[in-house]
Amino acid sequence: MIILDGKKASQGLVTDLKQKITQLKATGTLPTLAAILVGDDPASQIYLRSKKKRAAKLGVRLVTTKLPDATSTAELTTIIQKLNQDDHIHAIMLEMPLPAHINSQQAILAIDPRKDVDGVHPLNLGYLFSGHAHAIPNTPYGILKLLDHYHLSVKHQNVVVVGRSVVVGRPLAALLLNQDATVTIAHRFTTDLTKLTQQADILVTAVGQPNMISAEAIKPGAIVIDVGINRLANGKLAGDVDYASVARVARALTPVPGGVGPMTSLMLFYQTVQLARRQTNHG
Numbered sequence: 350m351i352i353l354d355g356k357k358a359s360q361g362l363v364t365d366l367k368q369k370i371t372q373l374k375a376t377g378t379l380p381t382l383a384a385i386l387v388g389d390d391p392a393s394q395i396y397l398r399s400k401k402k403r404a405a406k407l408g409v410r411l412v413t414t415k416l417p418d419a420t421s422t423a424e425l426t427t428i429i430q431k432l433n434q435d436d437h438i439h440a441i442m443l444e445m446p447l448p449a450h451i452n453s454q455q456a457i458l459a460i461d462p463r464k465d466v467d468g469v470h471p472l473n474l475g476y477l478f479s480g481h482a483h484a485i486p487n488t489p490y491g492i493l494k495l496l497d498h499y500h501l502s503v504k505h506q507n508v509v510v511v512g513r514s515v516v517v518g519r520p521l522a523a524l525l526l527n528q529d530a531t532v533t534i535a536h537r538f539t540t541d542l543t544k545l546t547q548q549a550d551i552l553v554t555a556v557g558q559p560n561m562i563s564a565e566a567i568k569p570g571a572i573v574i575d576v577g578i579n580r581l582a583n584g585k586l587a588g589d590v591d592y593a594s595v596a597r598v599a600r601a602l603t604p605v606p607g608g609v610g611p612m613t614s615l616m617l618f619y620q621t622v623q624l625a626r627r628q629t630n631h632g
């Protein structure tokens with residue numbers, strides 16, 4: 350069984366990324382990501398701290414805007430528009446979840462699609478679904494890069510994606526379709542999920558329920574990508590897949606942590622650099 354190691358695969362991309370950053374800097378461009386955090390969601394604060402460390406290591410500038418929980422949708426969109434107009438900012442990301450009183454769709458619509466590093470603006474999702482991807486949500490993009498790293502082609506494959514969120518399941522299905530896979534998306538209302546997953550050459554789970562998928566739900570020899578990150582009562586992290594049992598039947602499997610997670614966090618910077626190259630006519 351192949352362990353699809355996201356740390357190793359992301360290291361391979363770092364070399365290429367550092368080269369592109371050096372090239373950009375040589376032409377006077379410092380690739381810059383603006384992150385906006387509204388309120389004090391503890392998980393978002395942890396993610397932001399780890400992004401800061403990563404940005405510093407790579408040589409990408411990270412500008413953070415921290416706003417109080419009471420910020421209104423109008424105030425947030427005004428701040429986003431200022432960042433849109435700043436030529437030194439190449440990528441903008443909104444830390445999710447936003448406080449409940451904020452209209453998140455309106456906030457997303459305020460982001461200049463050329464700077465939408467999360468690929469969540471409807472224009473970018475439209476490009477993706479029409480087969481002309483521009484900015485892509487980072488998790489699905491990372492999954493494609495992980496499969497590429499291990500030379501696992503999706504062409505001709507029956508892929509089942511469990512989960513249909515706008516940041517994972519839906520864009521991943523579009524990307525896989527663009528690469529000639531046959532894709533089925535499952536969700537909470539899918540009837541007989543196990544029967545469906547048993548037919549998958551490639552199974553992706555992006556649900557958020559620990560150990561919901563065990564060996565009997567897997568086609569022998571399948572490739573299994575576990576996106577789920579679940580905190581267990583004992584403090585440990587687990588995926589949606591029961592790793593020990595699935596590892597006995599799968600051909601390849603992502604661990605949690607250390608599979609999809611490291612790819613997602615790298616893709617944020619990978620795309621920041623891609624957007625900076627485009628905006629300065631180097632990409």
Ligand code: NDP
Nearest residue numbers: 488512513514517536537555556557576577578609610613
């Ligand atoms: P969402 O909560 O937005 O989506 C979860 C999806 O799972 C929904 O589409 C839901 O269906 C579906 N679902 C829930 N229960 C079932 C069920 N019993 N059977 C089938 N489908 C079900 O989550 P996200 O997409 O944002 O994240 C999913 C998981 O991935 C989480 O654990 C998250 O922490 C993790 N994650 C990991 C990342 C990484 O880098 N590794 C990055 C992003 C997320 P319905 O639409 O019908 O409600």
